[in-house]
Amino acid sequence: MVKLKTILLVEDSPNDVELTLEALDEHGLVNRVITVNDGVEAMDFLLCREKFKTRPQINPAVILLDIKMPRMNGMEVLEAIRNNDKLKTIPVVILTSSREEPDLKKCYELGANAYVVKPVDFQQFIAAVRQVGVFWALINELPPQK
C-alpha cells in the first residue's frame, strides 16, 4: 500500500489557504493537504503534540511555508525543522508574498528547498502552486527515513 503522502500548508491567511487549496484541488491533491494557521501549530503537527498527538507519526512529503505569521514565523519554523534530526530531511518550500532579498537569502541559508513568490495574478498563482505541489508531493523522492 502506498503510503499516504501529506502536504503541510502553513498559512495564517484564510484567503490564501482557500486560494492555495483551490489551486491544489485541480490535481486532486487537496485531500492530502493539512493546513495549520501558524508556526506553533506547524511544530505541534510535525512533532505530534497537542491536538496532533494522535496522528500517525509520518512526516509530510512537503511543507508549504509562509513567512509572515503570528507567534512563530516561517523562518523560525524552518530553523526548528532543520535542527531536528527527525524533521530535517523534510522538503520545505517557502510560499510567500515577499520578494525582499534579505528574506530570500535568509531562507536559503536556513535550508529552504525552494522559494516561491506568490504571484498577484491568480492564474499564475495556480500554476505555481500546482507545480510545487506536483513536484514535491508526487515526483520528488524523499530521502530514506531513519
Place this chain on the structure above:
Amino acid sequence: MSPKLKNSTPLSEQITDLILRLKKNPSCPPEELIRELDRLALMAHDNVPLDHFAQSLLNTMSDAVIVSDIRGRIRQMNPAAELLTEGRLSENRELPVTDIFETFPEEVFEKEVKDSTFIISRKGNRVPVIYHSKQIKDQKGKPNGVILVLTNRTEEMLSEQMIEIRLKLFEYATDHSIEELLTKTLDEVTKLVNSSIGFYHFVLPDQETIFLQAWSTDTEEKFCRANSKGLHYNISEAGVWADCVRQKRPIIHNDYESMTNKRGLPEGHARVIREMVVPVIRNDKVVSILGVGNKPSDYSSSDLRMVNILAEVCWDIAEKKINDNLAKENARKLSTMIDNLNGVIFRCANDADWTMEYMSDAVRKLSGYPAGDFIDNKVRTFGSIVHPDDQDRIREEIQGALEKKIPYEIEYRIITSTAKIKWVWERGRGVFDKKNLLALEGFITDITARKKFEEELKKSEEKYQGIIQNTSNCIVAYKAVDNGSDFVFVNFNPMAEKTENITRDEVIGKRVTEVFPGVKDSGLFKIFQQVWRSGNPEYYSALMYTDNRVQGYRDNYVYKLSTGEIVTVYEDITERKLAEDEILKLNSDLELRVKERTAQLSVANKELEAFSYSVSHDLRAPLRHINGFVDLLLKKYSEALPDKGQHYLNTIAESANRMGILIDDLLQFSRASRKELKKFPTDMKEMVQEIITAIDSHNPKQKIVWKVDDLPVVDCDDALMKQVWFNLISNAVKFSEKKEQPVIEIGHKKDQTTHYFSVKDNGVGFDMQYVSKLFGVFQRLHAATDFEGTGVGLAIVQRIIAKHRGVVSAEGELNKGATFKFSLPNINTQNNG
C-alpha cells in the same frame, strides 16, 4: 844693528858676542850672518880650529850650513843641514855636494850666488831652499872651497801657497755655492797634502750631529759611493775620525788599518789606509771638521798645519758666505714682504702735501699711481689724492697724535687715477729725534671692501631692525648670565612690549626670572637653557604662561645666535587657542549631533525597510486575494453573471494585476536606492549579451537588429548594473517594437577617466521638451494604452547610475528614435588582461 865681529878680540869672544846679538835680534839678515861666518870659515880654513863657541854657533843656527872643498866634496855640515838633508855629517862627508841638490848651481865655485832651488833629502823629500854661496880662498887668494848657507823655504812657500789658495777660495766663493766652495777647498787640500780622500763636515751646535757636507771631487768620484751628502748622523755612530770632535783636537791615524776601535765602513766606502782630521773650533765648540786620508806616506805636522789653516780658511769663507746669504735672503725677504704686503709703507714729511720720502710700490695698486710720483712730490702730492672732505679731519687727527707722541689710526678716502673713491685705513706715528719730528712713518691699506661690507651690514641691520620693530611677532633676545642659570634681556621689540604689557626700558638688563616669574613653571626656561647649551633651535608650542601680571598662550621658537645670545620669537596665541578650543568643543558637539542624527537615520531606515516589507508582503496579499477570488468567481459562476457583471469582474482583476506590477516596480526602485553597492569587475559585454538573448527568446517573433560595440569590463555592482541594462534595453525594445525593422545599437567610448555607454533605438522617440521628466518616478511620456509600463524603469536607472557616480542623459526626437546614455568612472579597467 849688524852683528859685526871685531878682529882684535879673540875668536871665542867674538862668537859669543855674535850669539848674544843673534839672540837679541833673531831676524838678523842672512847676508850679515854669511859675512860673519865667512870670516869664521876663513879662520877655520886657515886651520884656526873652531873653538867650542864657534861650534855652538853653528849648532844652534836654524839655517843649514854646508862646506864643500873645491872638488865639490862635503866637508862640513851643521845640525840644521843634517836635518834638512836628512843625513848625518858622518854619512855625507866626502860625498859630492851636488847630490844634495835637485840641480846643482855649478857657478857657486866661480862666484858668490844667491838663489833658490830644491834639495832632495836622503829620504827623497824635496825641500825648497834659498842658498847663498861664498867661495873660500886660501891665503894666496886661490879658491879652495865653497860655503853654502841654505834657508828652508818650506814654511815661506807654504804661507805663500796658503795665501794664494785663500785668495783663490775667496774669489771662488763669490760666484759659487757653499757646497762647491767646500769641494774646491777639499780639492786644494788633498792636492796639497797628496791625499786621495778629502771631506768636510759641519758639526751642529749640539756637538752630537755631523752634517755630511762635502767630499773632494776625487773622493766622490772614486771612493765614497755611500751617497750620504747632507745626511745627518750622530757622532756616536761615526768612525774614529769623529774622535776629533769628541776630543776637540786634530786626529792623525797613520795606522788606520791596524786600529781596533774603528767602526766598520759602510758598503761602497773607500778603503782607508791613514787619515787626518782637524776640527775648526769657535767659541769652544767644534763647528766643522776637515779630513784627509790615504796619503801614500805618513801625515806630518806640516800637513797638519796646512790642513788646519785651510780648514779654518774654508770655515771663515763658508761662514761669511752663509751670513752673506742670510743677509741677502733677509733683504730679499723684506723686499718681497713689502712688495706683497697688502698695503703701502711710507715715510713722509709732516707738511701740507705729506711729501713722501719713501713709499712702497703697493701704492700703485692702491691708487693707480706709481710710488715715484709721490716721492718728493715729483709728479703729484699724496695730499692731492686724499678726498677733499677728509683732508681737514685726518690732518687734525694726525697732529693730535703727534703732539701726544702716540701712534694714530685713521680711515679716509682717496681718489684713484681712474677717479674711483677708495676707503683706506692708515696707521702711523711720528719719528722723533730727541725733540724734533723727523718724519711720519706708517702703513696704508685698502678697506673699501670692508667699508662696503660694513655699509651693507648697516643697511641689512637697519632692515632687520625694521622688521624686528614692526613684526607682529614678539622678538626678545637674552644674554646668558651665571653660566646659563639665568638670562638677561638685551632686546625686546614693540610687539613684545604690547603683548607683555611692559616697556622695553623696564626689562632691558633685567633677569628673565625677575620680569617673568612664571617662566620657570611654564617650562620655557628649561628650553632656554637647553638651546643655550646645545645651540639647536627648539619649538615650544602652545605654552600657557601665567604670573600675577600677564597670562596667555605663547607659541615659542627659541634659537641661539652666533654671538651666544638666545632669541625667542613668539606669538600670543591666546585668542587663537581659545578659538581652537571653541572649535574643538563645537566639533565634539557636532560629532554628538551626527551620532544622534545617524541613529535617527538608521531608525528611519529601519522603518523604511519595515514599510517596504509591509508593502511587499501585506499590500500584495489583498491584491492577490481580490484577483484570486475574482478569478474563481468567473470560473465557477460566470454563467450566473450577466455579461456586464463579467466585465466588471475582469476590470477588477486587471486593476489588481496592474496594482501588483506598480507595487513590484516601486519596491524595486526603493531597493535600488537603498542598496549598498558591491562593486566587482563586471564584464559588460557578457551581461548585455545575456539580456539580449533573454529578450530575443521572450519575443521570438520580433526580429531586432542588434549592433553591439565591444564592451569593457567595468567596476560596478553587477546586480544593479544588470537592472540598468535590462531597463534601458527593454525600454528600447518596447518603444521600437512597432517599427518594421527595429534597430538597437549599444555603444561604448571611453577616455582616461570615464566610460560612456549608450543604448540607441529607432523607435517612437520622444519630444525633447519633456526630457527633464524622463527620469522621474511614475513619469510617462506615452499613454499606458500604447506602451505598458509604470514609469519607474528610467528612475531606477538614474538612481543606480548616480550611486555609481555616473550621469544619465537622453536624446530623442518624435518618431525617430531615442538614445539613452550613461557614464561610469573608469577607475579599474581590468580589461581582459
